[in-house]
Amino acid sequence: MAHFKLDARRMFCPMPVIRAQDKVKELQAGDTLEVVSTDPGALNDIPAWSRINGHKIIETRNVDDEFFVLIEVCKS
């Protein structure tokens, strides 16, 4: 299990979701991916994408104008 980070700042949804989706495809079950975005929509969209595709959201938070989503990759 490994931890990865994805910088999706200055992108607007759905680009952070697309980047997260493409990165998750490369990862293994149990890996975690932290996505940082400047689009507040990412706080809804990335968890929604994760739920429908069977991945787990560990944490969402925002610090000033940056929004963080931590995903645990689950593979069926």
Next chain:
Amino acid sequence: MPQQRKAVALISGGLDSLLAARVMLEQGVHVEGINFFTGFCVEGHTHAIRKKDKSKPKRNNALWSAEQLGIKLHIIDIVEEYKDVLLNPKHGYGKNMNPCLDCKIFMVNKAKQWAEENNFDFIITGEVIGQRPMSQRKDTMPVISRESGADDRLLRPLCAQNLPETLPEKEGWVQRDKLFGFSGRNRKPQMELAAKYGFEDYAKPAGGCCFLTDENYSAKLVDLWDARGTREYEMDDIMLLKVGRHIRPTAHYKLIVGREDGENKFLQGYKNNFITFKTMDCPGPLTLLDGVATDEDLMFAARIAARFSQGRNSENVTIEARRTNGDTTTLTVKPMPASEINPEWYV
């Protein structure tokens, strides 16, 4: 037990594609959604930029649809490939710069490729005959099927009974008599079906889901191409056309004036790509200059920028003009009165 067939559904985030996918699920088909991002999608961007929209719930309607349906959704970035669709539409444009028919053909073709790569049996869309003037007509439906290469593997569950049988119907993968025969612009049948399935909070886009159908946006895009002498564009160009007032006082430059704090903040991110103007002695918008400008142009542009500041009625306003290399010049200018701003400058 018969093999469960698999369909990929084009999910736009609107009601029709939501219903089409739901109809297939009801028939026991395994459905996964696909959603294409062209760069011109109304979803997301402007809501994220404009501060006045910040109180609205931020939701991607395609993702919301998929979640309602309980299906997977694959969002595909087609920004680069889409340029050829926009620049060279075989079937031409609609009322504005919208190449709707070519766009639909392109997306169905992409879905077909995806279906082949992922061992899916057929493709579904939420198209309804007569719903859209360019791409959803009885005569264009077979064009989309044929030119996308999907042929009879393209099923439109909401209007299938008005169209020739497709492969999924012929093979008994789906039951034709449980599909629908909707037609025309009347939304009542879809709304009734939505009520039957318990869908309430679905998206109701007033102006469609693509900026290219918007008259003002299309005018800005054409202006950009004319000014540059080329029809090439990048993602940042598409984004900037969605933001601010666009004012072109002369052929060799235009100004993009932020309309509120969210836009000013967004435009600030381009300070290393464009000359920027910022008022120093009163609140005002951030203004970008796209093009080339002489010192005389800078003074003229600064007067326009001052016009949109809270110092518009002052004798003079102090403005900092910042070049892309970081060099700044302080300009003291008389704000341009409204009467001197030619209405034709507004793009």
